[in-house]
Amino acid sequence: MALDGRTAVVTGAARGIGYAYCRRLAADGANVVAVDVDDPTGAVEKLTGGGDRLGLVCDVGEPSQVDAVAGTVLDRYGRCDILVNNAGIFPFADLDHLTIDLWRKVQAVNVEAILLFARAFAPGMRAAGWGRIVNTGSGITTTQNRDLAYMTSKGTVHALTRALANELGESGITVNAIAPGLVATEGFLGRARTNGPTAEEVFARVTAMQTIKRKSVPEDLAGALAFLVSDDAGFVTGQILHVDGGVTRTGA
Template sequence: MTSHTPTRTAVVTGAGRGIGAGVAKRLASDGFAVAVLDVDEVACRQVVGEIETTGGRGTAVGVDVTDEAAVHSAVERIADELGGPTVLVNNAGIIRDNLLFKMTAEEWDAVLNVHLRGAFLMTRAVQGYMTAAGWGRIVNLSSTSALGNRGQANYSAAKAGVQGFTKTLALEMGKFGVTANAIAPGFIETDMTMATADRLGYSFADFKAAIVKDIPVGRGGLAADIAHAVSFFASQGAGFISGQVLYVAGGPQA
């Protein structure tokens, strides 16, 4: 292991598929033992299987990140099986898109709970291991939607909230050797963006083409693009970077 101090454990939420799975596999290739968390434990096991096939070490944990007791139990189990976690990637998220006048309170609450309550509960549960170790990396997934996006009042509010949460963590935890940063992806080709295309009544190919024409680098993002950014923030060498929001979107964002 060259870029990280040895024997570190990373936790990635929402890692059963998409960006989270890509991040989990990348961190495993970086030398971390990786806890793969998702509400879908079967999907987690598949990701762990891929990690183990390539010589990595991981464990699959089915957990609802909005459930306080379940989060506490999951983190204790991870510490027992892999060692105290010192890297946390808060990636778990859902969408319940709707225009404001049609959005239900349930759609609002569901999105805010997974993104914000989930990130809070997970971070609170792992921070003790980080402060005890005198080293930690927290990476929270925001989005370009934090800047505003039609039909996503709930998601935009949640993702903007993630940025404020991240900056406060950086202030509170820096003296313990813990950094906190956020990554704000733009258009990434995942099941979630495919679902968005379907909701809007477009084929994914047409939906992607309409978006990519406005992306300066001329392509859509991939889970690997986000995983690469997480790998950087989780590295030993990124210890003087904290409280930042990195837009991984193929071009500048306001």
């Protein structure tokens, strides 16, 4: 799975799943560009591996900032070989309290940023005849969760993944999504402390539904990513890979 000479861009990269992705990509030899709304420089400096490192601040919900990041990457590396769209927000609001501004913000960050980055980097991938795009979906799309904006956005991510796979496959570009279940990240733990049940109570409920009876950690997702961006996965595209300990037993 050596990625020497490949350039990977990871959004939502300063912590949690995104940072686990960066650690694995760096360890496998890739140049890693970590993108986050919070300055990822400190996190990037801790990465080990033989490739180059770059941290960029970007609100992926703002098209002008996405364009600026893409321009910086292309100026420095010539192209992006591996695009990992991991940035996401998950504010909870039910139908009675969901504002149109919040709805649009969730879609802009969770969905539209994927389209913008793909549009920016696909030409270089096409020219090289090789590319990997991996999006972060969610197992939430198969549950009875009532988080309207987030659940809708992740269902759209799954559909967009398949649509991009249809369009880009003939160019040697694969497009897949990793759909995590509940993962022990700073973002979830912070949210759980302010919204009803404790983190441990939520994990206990979810773990009971899994066939693998332990908490999911970011490294569980990083192993799946390493496969999907490798040459070994060259015939895998348009797939939603549920990495959730067995909660999801049918494709969705």
